[in-house]
Amino acid sequence: MEALISIVVGILTACGVYLSLRGRTFPVVLGLTLLSYAVNLFLFVMGRLTIGAPPIIRDGAGDYADPLPQALVLTAIVISFGMTAFVVILALRARAELGNDHVDGEESPR
Amino acid sequence: MNHLVIAPLLLPLLAGVALILLRGSAAPVRQALSGAATLALVGAALALLFRVSNGEVLVYQLGNWPAPFGIVLVADRLAAVMVLITALLAANVALVTARGADQAGRYFQVLFQLQLFGLNGAFLTGDLFNLFVFFEVLLIASYGLLLHGGGRDRTRAGLHYVVLNLIGSTLFLFAVGALYGQLGTLNMADLAQRLAELAPADLGLVRAAGLLLFVVFALKAALAPLHLWLPGAYGHTSAPVAAMFAIMTKVGAYAILRVYSLMFGPDSGPAAGLIDPWLLPLALLTVAIGTFGVLASQRLAQQAAYLVVVSAGTLLTAFGLGDGAAVAAGLYYLAHTTFAAAALFLLANILGKARGSVHDRLVAGPELPHGQLLAGAYLLVALAVSGLPPLSGFIGKWLILQSSLGSTWMPWVLGVLLVTSLLGVMALARSGSRLFFEIDPAASAGAAPCLGDLAAPLLLVLIGIAMVVYAGPLYEFSQAAAQQLVHPDAYVNAVLQAGGRVMTR
Numbered sequence: 001m002e003a004l005i006s007i008v009v010g011i012l013t014a015c016g017v018y019l020s021l022r023g024r025t026f027p028v029v030l031g032l033t034l035l036s037y038a039v040n041l042f043l044f045v046m047g048r049l050t051i052g053a054p055p056i057i058r059d060g061a062g063d064y065a066d067p068l069p070q071a072l073v074l075t076a077i078v079i080s081f082g083m084t085a086f087v088v089i090l091a092l093r094a095r096a097e098l099g100n101d102h103v104d105g106e107e108s109p110r
Numbered sequence: 111m112n113h114l115v116i117a118p119l120l121l122p123l124l125a126g127v128a129l130i131l132l133r134g135s136a137a138p139v140r141q142a143l144s145g146a147a148t149l150a151l152v153g154a155a156l157a158l159l160f161r162v163s164n165g166e167v168l169v170y171q172l173g174n175w176p177a178p179f180g181i182v183l184v185a186d187r188l189a190a191v192m193v194l195i196t197a198l199l200a201a202n203v204a205l206v207t208a209r210g211a212d213q214a215g216r217y218f219q220v221l222f223q224l225q226l227f228g229l230n231g232a233f234l235t236g237d238l239f240n241l242f243v244f245f246e247v248l249l250i251a252s253y254g255l256l257l258h259g260g261g262r263d264r265t266r267a268g269l270h271y272v273v274l275n276l277i278g279s280t281l282f283l284f285a286v287g288a289l290y291g292q293l294g295t296l297n298m299a300d301l302a303q304r305l306a307e308l309a310p311a312d313l314g315l316v317r318a319a320g321l322l323l324f325v326v327f328a329l330k331a332a333l334a335p336l337h338l339w340l341p342g343a344y345g346h347t348s349a350p351v352a353a354m355f356a357i358m359t360k361v362g363a364y365a366i367l368r369v370y371s372l373m374f375g376p377d378s379g380p381a382a383g384l385i386d387p388w389l390l391p392l393a394l395l396t397v398a399i400g401t402f403g404v405l406a407s408q409r410l411a412q413q414a415a416y417l418v419v420v421s422a423g424t425l426l427t428a429f430g431l432g433d434g435a436a437v438a439a440g441l442y443y444l445a446h447t448t449f450a451a452a453a454l455f456l457l458a459n460i461l462g463k464a465r466g467s468v469h470d471r472l473v474a475g476p477e478l479p480h481g482q483l484l485a486g487a488y489l490l491v492a493l494a495v496s497g498l499p500p501l502s503g504f505i506g507k508w509l510i511l512q513s514s515l516g517s518t519w520m521p522w523v524l525g526v527l528l529v530t531s532l533l534g535v536m537a538l539a540r541s542g543s544r545l546f547f548e549i550d551p552a553a554s555a556g557a558a559p560c561l562g563d564l565a566a567p568l569l570l571v572l573i574g575i576a577m578v579v580y581a582g583p584l585y586e587f588s589q590a591a592a593q594q595l596v597h598p599d600a601y602v603n604a605v606l607q608a609g610g611r612v613m614t615r
Contacts, residue, residue, distance in 0.1 A: 020277060025269070032276050039283040046291035069290065072239055076283055079246050083276055086253065090265075090272055097265045103273070105266040 005045050012038035025091035025101045032087060036080035043073045114161060115170035115185045117154040118193045118230040121147055126223035133216050141208040144219040148197065148204045151226065155194040162190045165590065167604035169236070177609025178300040184236035186601055187591035188441070192233040192364055195445050196357050198573060199452055200226055205566045206350045206456060214259040214348075221258070225251035225354065232361050236605055238289065238296045241365065242282050245330070249275050252358065255351045256343060267342035274329065274339045282326045288319035299605035302372045302598065306379035313380050320374055320384045324366070331362025332422045333389075334396040341403060344415035349459030352411065353452035353566075359422045360444055367429050367437070371595040372602070376432075390430030390519055394526045396423030401530040404537045410458040410470040413541060414451065417495055420534065421447035427523060428510045436513035437592035442585055443506030446577055450494040450503060453570035457491050460484070460563050461545060466556035472541050474548035479558035485546040487564055492538040494574045497531055502577040507531065509585070 012034050019031025047066030055067035091101070098105040125147030129140055162168055162185050170183040185193075204222075212218035228248025235241050253275075257268045290296055292312050293304045308316060329336040340359070344352045366389070374384040400419030407413035425447065428440030462470035464478050478484055490501075497503030507527065514523040577584060594600060 016280075020273070028273060032273065032280075035277065035280045039280050039287070043283060043287040046287040048291075068296075069287075072286075072290075075239075075243065079243075079279070083246075083250070083279070086250070087272055087276065090253075090257070090269055094265050094269050097260070097262055103269060105262070105269075 001049055002045070005041065005049070009038050009042050009045075012041070023102055023104075025094060025103055028103060029084070029087055029091055033080075033084055036076075036084070040073050040076055040080070043069055043076055045069075112161070112168050112170065114154065114158055115168050115183050115234065116172075118151060118158065118197070118234065119183070119227060121151050121154060122223040122226035122230065126220050126227060129220045129223060130217075133220070137213065140219045141204075141212065144223060145201075145204045145208055147223060148200045148226070151230075152194075152197040152201050155190070155197040158185055159187075159190040159194050161185075162187055163587065163590075165594065165600070167594075167601050169604050169608040171608060177605050178295055178297045179609075181240050182236040182297065182605055182608070183234045184299075184601065184605060185234055186594050187587065188364070188368070188595060189233045191441070191445070191587070191591060192360070193230050195360075195448055196226065196229050196233070199354065199357055199448055199570075202449075202452065202566045202570050203350045203354045205569070206353070206563075209560075209563060211348060211350045217254065218258055221251045221254040222354070225255060227251075229357060229361060233364060236298050238298055238301065238369075239286055240296075242279070242286060245282065245361075246279060248358070248361065249279070252355065255354070256347045258351060259348050261346075263342075263346040267346045271339050271343040278326050278329045281322050285319045285322035285326065288315055288322070292316050292319070297605065298369065298372050299602040302375075302378060302602050303606070305373055305381055306377075308380055310380060316381055317384060320370075320381060323369060324385050324388065327362045327365045327369070328392070329362070330359065331366060331426060332359045332396070332419050333362075333392050333426055334399050334419075334423070337396060337399070337419050337422070340419055341412060341415040344418060344455075345409065345412035349411075349455050352414070352455040356418060356448050356451040356455070359418060360425070360448060363422065363425050363429060363444065366426070367440075367595060371437075372598045375596070375598060386430075386432065389426060390523075393423050393426035393430050394522055396420075397427065397526055397530050398423075401533050401537075404534055407537075407541075408472060410461060410472060410541060410545070411455065413472070413537065414454040414458055414495075417454065417534070418451050420530065421451060424507070424510065424527065427527070428513065431510075431514055431517050431519070431523070433513070433516075434589065434592045434596045436510065436517075437595055438585065438588040439506065439509030439513045441588040441591055442509055442577075442581075443503075445584075446494070446502040446506045446574060449570045449573050449577075450491065450501075453491045453567040453574075454495050456567040456570070457487060457564075460559050460567070461488070463556050464559045465545075466554050468550075468553055472544045474544065474550035474553070476553040476555035477549050478546070479555060480561070481546060483561075483564070484559065485542070487568060488542055488545065490571050491567060492542060494571055496535045496538050498535065500578060501571075502574040502581075505578060505581050 016031045016035030019027045047069035050065040053063040053065045055065045057064050095101045168185040172181045228244050231244035253272050292315050332340045400416050403416030428436045458470050465475045468475040494501040494503050497507040514520050
């Protein structure tokens, strides 16, 4: 299970890095989204993978899931969601003001 | 608990919320409210500074949750002085915005206050994830401020700035997650303690996380080669925003100082001195690259932006030297360079308006209305920025050079800083002669500058002069703050004991 999650995080990060290095704003936005998915998953498993255990410690409860990463990942999701919305609007505005969707605002000479 | 610690957060937050509610009201009402909140912030910051100046570390447990479990705000000398620098800078910028620089949109003052909220939060927090959240708060506000007013160049620079910082935020989260996974805590004092007891087998991941954090903070602090976003963003945004952003690179420098003195300092066990091989060489490289930018700049605002890069490099050189004297010199220089860079941005805007169609491009322009006055103001600001006597920049640089004398890096530090200072003086002198002496009779001047506009930059220079007059006490304070950083035990104990005391109650 741990290996599978690590591979998923790795693939998401690699795709995110590749896409955010592209020259047009749309792939860049997608790349940022994939990066934030990767980091959310990563944060989530940082409290270790626990199955079928409550996130609350009670007297006598042996096994429990770490509740803190769940709270952290919720914060991280909200922030990355808001930032994605912002960067989409900014990319649209850049497209309108600069006349193209290249990240540098001008088509590279061929 | 002392509620003074949270005042610098609550004041701008509440003012920001109130300004959202008052968005339909007349501009003077909003400006007055924002200005009053900023002045109150200066008062709160001063009170906090006097409270911690005896060396006490104030710990504020949010919601009264005991320390390693709940989030804490911590005010020591360094945090308090950073809050005060921010507040003083903000008061001067508020003076400019009250003269009409905020008219391009309704939410300028809201964003301005939320920016202050994020900045003060980042300086005061004692929790690593909370630091991330406050970084996001100040970045979100800065995105809005940077783009304020719109325009092609601003949008393009803004896109780069936003995308780079989003990637920085992602790296920050990876680092925080890895540290939590290994050490099981996010409280910085607790992290410092657990790092000292770390098993050697877990060291690799913690070192990777520590270096990832360094990349994030280096991006914020504009350390080469991660400085490339800065000249475009600062050079193309509006003048009051650029002036306010003079403190933004210092947030990165502050975070480097705080995190690495606390968690990876010389006494911190197996991971000690994690960034020592990187910080000083990269800082010197930043100074050199920034100086080339200063020499090559085509516009005064762009030149000011490259001077921010140079000052970030100089500051991190001092922090990279690492001993108490160098950090103290760096702190003095930090205060000076924040005010001086802000003054230069504000002055560049005033000059640009007076020069009409050529704006602040460094070419022959029209004969300026009030030319001698403007040239005098430029001379003062340029003296401060370039670090010539008798202004505060000279003392700051001299202290840094003096503190490097015992270091093995001494020849490099002296060589790079002295040569780049000379080149910086030459570049500013050349800009001054272009701006004021080379007259193009065909160009038409802009509107005569309103003398009130000069108040804010001159006030900033005045603060610099006050820093020269009171250099002795200020340097003593910097030394005391640096001692707190070099020996972080008091900080760690204060935070963890505050937690322990509540738990046993």
